[in-house]
Amino acid sequence: MRLVIARCSVDYAGRLSAHLPSATRLILVKADGSVSIHADDRAYKPLNWMSPPCTLKEAEGSWTVVNKAGEKLIITLEEVLHDSSHELGVDPGLIKDGVEAHLQELLADRMEVLGTGWSLVRREYPTAIGPVDILCRDAAGATVAVEIKRRGEIDGVEQLTRYLELLNRDPLLAPVRGVFAAQEIKPQARVLAADRGIACVVLDYDGLRGIDDDKLKLF
Template sequence: MRLVIARCQVDYAGRLTAHLPMANRLLLVKADGSVSVHSDDRAYKPLNWMTPPCWLIEEPGYWTVQNKAGEKLVITLEEILHDSKHELGAEPGLVKDGVEAHLQELLAEHITTLGEGYTLVRREYPTAIGPVDILCKDATGRSVAVEIKRRGDIDGVEQLTRYLELLNRDPLLSPVAGVFAAQLIRPQAKVLAEDRGIRCVTLDYDTLRGIESDEFRLF
């Protein structure tokens, strides 16, 4: 991973355009080729980013990050304050809470818990920033990303928001709706989710666990 702290301006040109005026920011260049721009707030959420496959072209005072679709992230560097590279090694992956993992398995098996006509696309749908718990389609055929928690907090809503922003950049999936599913969803998290157009679903673990599977069994 490469960490660059710089006073910079950022311009994104693609299906939409975005501009970040000159300021001090952290630029992350990861081994997978992705480039993301961070400020000193907003927790882990980047201000803008480009996911792989993409390539970085460095010129004096300029970075240009471009993907196969022709989208560009142009970073104008006024001053570089820090530039370092670090080898992080292999990532062992997130170890999920046992209940969360079982909730994901049960909900995927009985996806119509989310609504009539829902169909499963895949569990642990891969993205450049981590796997989405469940990707499914609703009765209209629209893609839906589902984030599952045992207790639903604001952090979980923020996590799902990041996934949605990334998935909605994919023309094969867009538009992608979001569902935040948990055994208990805190009021603040529900308000934030609904404000962002994310539907909240409260899961009953015992009820899901008691539903008989419609898969063929040997015994």
């Protein structure tokens, strides 16, 4: 990963246009080729970014990042305050707590609760950025990626979105749609999921364990 702290302005040219005026910002260039620009707030969310695959061309005083659709992110560097690269290695991925791991196991054994005729392809299906919890097929044979959380928040939807971007590059799987499953899903996460075309499922932990007969609720 490359970390650059610089006073810069940023212009995005694509389906829409956007401009970030001059300010001191953090620029992250990751091993997967992605480039993101961050301010000193907003938690994990960048001000602007370009998802992989994309190419970065450096010139004197400016960077140009271009994705496969021809969209451009132009970073004009006025002053570079820090520039360093670090080898992070392969990340082992998120280790789920006991409840999430058990939810995954139970749901994999009861795919019918997602729909009649649904079938499991694999649990912990690998991607370049970590495994997606469940890869399955619906009754029509379409591929579905399921991400499971105990508490569903925006970061979980973002995580599933990244998995879907990678899975949909595989012609043997595409098109792949997503299902975000949790015992509780926050309203903001529902809104973002709907905007991304991702279905939300509320999981009944006791019901999956056979303690009662309640079914999953699909919204």
